[in-house]
Amino acid sequence: MSASGSPRGAGRYPGPVARFRQLPLRSRLAMLTAVAVAFAVALSAAACWLITRDRLTEQLDAQLSTVNVSDNYVQALSAYCNNPGRVRLQEPTPYTIQLVSAGGYVCTSPDKAPLPAQRADIAVADGRLDNTVHVTRDGNGAEMRVWTKPFPGPLTDTEGNRLAISVALPMRQVTDPLNQLALVLLVVAGVGVLGAATAGLWVARAGLKPVDRLTEAVEHVARTQDLAIRIPAEGDDEIARLSRSFNAMTAALASSRDLQQQLIADAGHELRTPLTSLRTNIDLLVRSEQSGRPIPAEDKQALLASVKAQMGELAALIGDLQELSRPTAPGQSAVAVVALHDVVGAALERARLRGPSLTFTADIAPWYVRAEPAGLERAVVNLLDNAVKFSPAGGSVEVRLSGGELTVRDHGPGIPQDELPHVFERFWRSPSARSLPGSGLGLSIVARTAEQAGGAVRLRSADVGGTEAVLTLPGAVTPPPAPPEEPPARPDGGG
Template sequence: MSRIGARFARLPLRSRLAMLVGLAVAVAVAASAAACWLITRDRLTEQLDETLSSVKVDDSYVKALIDHCNGQPGPRFQPTPYTVRLVSSSGYVCRAPNKAGIPAQRADVLVAEGRLASTVRTAKDENGTEMRVSTMLYHGPVTDASGNPLAISVAAPMDQVTQPLNHLALVLLFVAGVGVLGAATAGLWVARAGLKPVDRLTEAVEHVARTEDLTLRIPAEGEDEIARLSRSFNSMTAALAASRDLQQQLIADAGHELRTPLTSLRTNIDLLVRSEQSGRPIPAADKEALLASVKAQMGELAALIGDLQELSRPPEPGQSAIAVVALHDVVGAALERARLRGPTLTFAADLHPWYVRAESAALERAVVNLLDNAVKFSPLGGTVEVRLAGGELTVRDHGPGIPQDELPHVFERFWRSPSARSLPGSGLGLSIVARTAQQAGGAVRLRSADVGGTEAVLTLPGAATPPPGAPGP
């Protein structure tokens, strides 16, 4: 059985559908044909029984039968389609001379004894012919030789029922065969027509797998499952194409950004190597400046690679570090790090409790990036204002500000303002902030302050009090 199932599973889908449709129709037709045959058989048998029970036997015919069975001469029996016999209570059977005998059964004797009103059964005569026998109590004046009452049995051949049933069986078999064959053909046609969209989808998937062409789209018409699957495939390929474009753009931008510090680093190292090889030492001040430049370029490369790793790191399923985080504590820790990077600046902080669901390390990195941005553009001795209230973190500097036409680009990867390209940075900090805010269900925006400077606003959903089970203030 399992071998048959395995072979069936290896068949093409349309062949399986056609076979299943044909099998279903065959079962339905067979059940209908069997029901029709059984109902017809019962109805024909019932009609034959009614006919036999309605046959009237004259008293003269009964007396003639008794005389014949007693050896007395009597009138000649006329041919009749029925077999008539007399059954006494002692089990004696009397029949016409031109008819085959049918043995008496216990039910026939019970009718003769008056203990049973009538009986109808199927029996075989002496010639093996199947007969339908109806036995009833005789109420006439004639009795057997011992004066016992008699029962009259009227029988007729069952071929009145079996012949029409045989013809009906042949007709039903032919109709069922034609129906099953037609159903299998229709099932194959329906399977082919219904699976055409699946064929198109299969061809599209194979084309994408073969050529990696993610621009292919499948026409999706209607609202059925195939149309929904086609639209889902189109959405998937569009998302993959967009992701690939972003990946290629990220690689191209990263290569461009890495080229500048690497070129500067290579130039400085070449100067140092050439000085050692030629035996002409570089002045101490110039050598110190070269080493400082090499160190700065190495730090810039390390920062750029770290930002790239952070930006490209996908979330790990089942290993999410998302938990309830006290945002005010995160901002406080980030402020301590920012004070070390801007020792000449004043940080004015106004932090109110706010609890969010986020990844603590990523959230702190995002806040540090906002503060680093403010430190970078603040003038010496300036003030950075940090305020957290109602889930809105505002970081404001008093630097030169950002022109309005540049604000839409500040969160793009590797985008740097023309006025800031001489400053250290990778151009990825605000992109990391935007991604972290999105993952936490919030948003971030930059705007020009009223009296100069830039204001960064990070909004995160949460609550002013920790939920049950979360660490308190």
């Protein structure tokens, strides 16, 4: 015994359930099928054996109950039992016939083993029972089926006790066929269970072929990182649904990986341009200092302004990338009730600073939405910045918020119809806007923020030149009531 009281080595060998779970799935299915069939066959065989036994016993009882023992034979048997040496019975019979007295005395036909009198036999003899049937063993140990009924005549034993007649036949008339039937049922059950196990193994192999293909596909993906593999899915069963789900999962993973690679490539391309310009300008400043040939003051100021602008562009690009990399799953961001009209008002103030030569007109009605405050503010700012960037000097920007629909309209060159489907793609920039500052991520952030808030955003060409951006968000004119605050708990834990 160990210190914990359990036998040393306990738990080293797995139990039968654990060993069963370690088997392959097809082996477990074959074993379960064999066990189920064996159980069903055993129940059927037992029911068949019991029904046959009852029918054979009923036939034997009916045969015993119809035996007509003549009065002469009974009187001769009684005389034989009283004087066995002087009286000889001439009537042969296949039955064991004996007389049972109310006192328990028995008189058995010659050449037959006596049957012990049972209480029920004595009860029939003294008139307490009409008849009885039971199983007993004779003097030779043979199992006998006994039918006892009262003797209607005036015959009594030497002591004057009334008599009953017992008629018996060997039980082997029932047990021998039952033993043969049990042997046949055992052989049939064994063959059935073996066949069921074989069929179960075959069915398991055939039924698990799609699972094997799925397993091979998963192992192939894990080994090679190849997400282009697809599994044929036929029908509407669970395996087909699993195959279609796997195909959809691999397609989504492949698309996600492609988007990730594209994002990395696009981000690298977008970062390379300002970094190259920064490096060039800084190299010029460094060589000027090392060579002792100073750059003219105006050129130096221009270089420093360019470096500052490129650093701001890098910071904006990195901020946009961080915004896009944030989780999009529900519940992973701080969602709150936000006054959209206040957000639009604050964004308008920032836009006026960035476009001092532009004229802004605003028609803002109250509207409250459930969204992430920082993300919503960034999305609205991006829409206004986009309008400021493409508006000509002295132009105007019209902002309107009504019924949860924010409309921002500029009077710039507009967007061609063939480019509208691409405006919300990451890093996509119109060929006519490649020279303007920006990372191509602003509208992507707007689209993602609108989707997270349950809304949508779209761009369309205005009637008379320019572009109109429409951001639709679900909400209400009045803020929803705040949930009631729970009262602070008392120090003693009471209510």
